[in-house]
Amino acid sequence: MSLSPKRRRLGRLGAAVAGAAGLALSLVVAPPAAADTPPADSVTSDNIEHVAHLPKPEGLESTNSDLAFTGDYAIGGNYNGFVIYDISEPEEPEVVSTVLCPGGQGDVSVSGDLLYYSVDYPRESADCGAAESSPADADAFEGMRVFDISDKENPQYVAAVPTACGSHTNSLVQGEETDYIYVSSYSPSERYPNCQPPHDQISVIEVPKDAPEDANLASEPVVFPDGGNHDQDNLLLPTQGCHDITVWAEKDIAAGACMGDGVIFDISDPLQPEVIETVRDENFAFWHSATFTNKGDGVIFTDELGGGGAPTCTPEVGPERGADAIFKLNVKEGKGDKPARADLKFRSYYKIDRHQGGEQNCVAHNGSLIPVKGKNYFVQSWYQGGVSIIDFNNLKKPEEIGYFDADDRVDEDVEVNTNTWSTYYYNGYIYSSDISRGFDVLKVDDKRLEKAEDVEFDEFNPQNQPQY
Template sequence: MFTKGMTRGLQAAALAVALVGGPAIAAVAADSGTDLEVDEVATSDNVEHTAHVPPQGAFADSFGTDMAFQGDLAFVGNYNGFIVYDISDPESPQTVSQVLCPGGQADVTVHGDLLFLSVDSSRSDDSCQSESLSATNKEAWEGMRVFDVSDPANPQYVAAVETNCGSHTHTLVPAKNGKNVYLYVSSYGPRDAYPDCQPPHDLISIIDVPVDNPEAAAVVATPNLFAEDGGGYTNTSGCHDITAFPQRNIAAGACMGDGIILDIAKPLEPKVVERVRDTENFAFWHSATFNQQAKKVVFTDELGGGGAATCNEAIGPNRGANAIYDLRGRSLDFQSYYKIDRHQFDTENCVAHNGSLIPVNGKDLMVQAWYQGGVSVWDFTDSSNPQEIGFFERGPISDSELILGGSWSAYYYNGHIYSSDITKGFDVLTISDPLTDPAADVQMDELNVQTQPMYRGGN
């Protein structure tokens, strides 16, 4: 979310000023396909709004972001740190702990007793008490924080690793030996004035974390993914997000101006094997999702950086959408776009954002966040004809001005859909539909959506 080069070091504050208090963004409400009043909730007939937990305490006025899951726990990132929820009873989630540790959008993953938190806001040091510091200062710090969450009620900060240009997002790739975990760190926004974030920054950082000794975590590789190869592709100044499919030795990267496929059979030496561009309709390649057979990839376009009203008739059905590609061998073959057709008010930021597969064998089903466009459940089994099969959404935060909000991430986990709303908090949804019902048979011990698992069941 958002181009970091304009907000480095003051990202959360800049977002609040630009999108909440800024005088230039007031808009007259346009017709909405759902015609909802402010904060009114609507769902399709097959979706139930099961539970809601509003943000509390130091997190009440901060932005919620991405999520990870382990057992009966949900870990939700936030511009102020992260929150742990007990979801053993999905109808009544309980807050277990809130860890105050500011540092940008706080992309989050979990692995065993460890939680990893991205820091993409220049800080005075690596502590949770740090303050914002300009990235022009050589002493500024950003990168990856590591916590021990073996006691989820009392997480402990155990390590920090600085990375080039910080960590906007990261992807967890477990080593095959079970003793290490690698973190693919994606970041961007280089400038000549930033000592630790120099152009062209056409690389990712790979952190090696010894599971039994996380204090020894360190950057062990910085592979260049965008060196000029004679094929017309030049450096793209970084990736926004990478989704790995470790059991298939493959990854897909959404790298601002490029969609890429990586061979990760040697995880410390990822190799680009395919690149595509869409100069007609894609503005900012944001994230990627494989289908279960790794024969398709859904790329998202975060048109407007997540802060603009793009789900309307004027923008149309192809921009700010998903692009579905069939993966044939190592070649990506474009099939179609998918975008919610429920037009939103011009006061609602809305564009394709984070989602996950719904595990049903023989079907390609996905749940996805669309900011103030809500949560969409859709079917791309027919790559050329994707269809929405369910939705949840709220009316606009305001009927007179654009205020940043809506679902940042919406993921399916062990029978329910969980949504992290930027301003409203944590939502639990239940879908009851013949297409998605078989997914209830799939029970997972852990889910980091950008590390896709091989599902068992879902028949």
């Protein structure tokens, strides 16, 4: 979920207008606006229709990042805050409200009326209007922000929890009374008092649902007590914590993409996740994200070769680098004094074969399963490579069955570098968060995927994988 692993320290963000004292919030309530007519020159397969587009709203001209969903709403993260979209009519989405709260990354998760937002660039304080700071400042804030979004037109900022090295991504383990947020972060340095090496850990935040203002740092488990992968040639960064974690709470497991390592966690104790399997791959430069198969008998890991800023979808780079790696997974639950065990076995790579130009950054990025019972279909972003739908029912022979590559024009007068960060299936439609364009809605018409339309979620966090 990064443009570049080093941008968490180097990026520049404009400050929002400060509000009241305390946890200040700058809120822009946008008037309803009709979705734009999609440009005609996008490249798309016959089974995908581009049905709606919304440009980035005023104030959120910075980088768009991840998405989360609750009821008839999508929440879009941005390096300057977040936007709430009304998707009750998916082909006519509207902006409900925009929150300006700069902090970088903007990874989002939703739990009922609570929204969790990742801050990965240091600020002088936790206030939304706080100026950018230096990671060398011991008083700087970076970590998690908590918002109450029960009123979608007027979100409230209720808590801020600092974490070591900030929060690059966040993932949820949801309970009836308490949420646990797994915070992934990295890039430690001896110069950073709040981000000291070796940082082979994650942070776990505890949020009482009835009192989110009491959110607190509950544990900092060291998940690589013996250190991670530091020696492999061509790593973008050595293992120093994790980049992203996908939780499957019903099975008490999680899959971690941890820079130099792909791992499986036992999360039966949510405060002390434990690595029970590790895999490495000489073709992987940066283990970026993970998704379980429908039955939990496999995992797709993604490799963000070049940190999301390089043209890797070219014949010269080839099909095995900057790709997905698909593994067979076998998990044995722990019994008594015997701990849980897991085994990952490599099955295949997948990479789009629609080669992009030498100037187009294209690499495997964020996606989710399409919820067809008992089947494995995956929709995924590839930055400037667009959106790809993958059939990986045969783990050894994945194939693309649909694609959408947006036109660089958002209208007749405006041209941007289309750059889809995350693409997810939710209640009958595919939603894409584009770094530059904004928000796109796709409709897929394919007999293989029809049964997914029978699945309705009240809430969906792609890094909190449900049992279909």
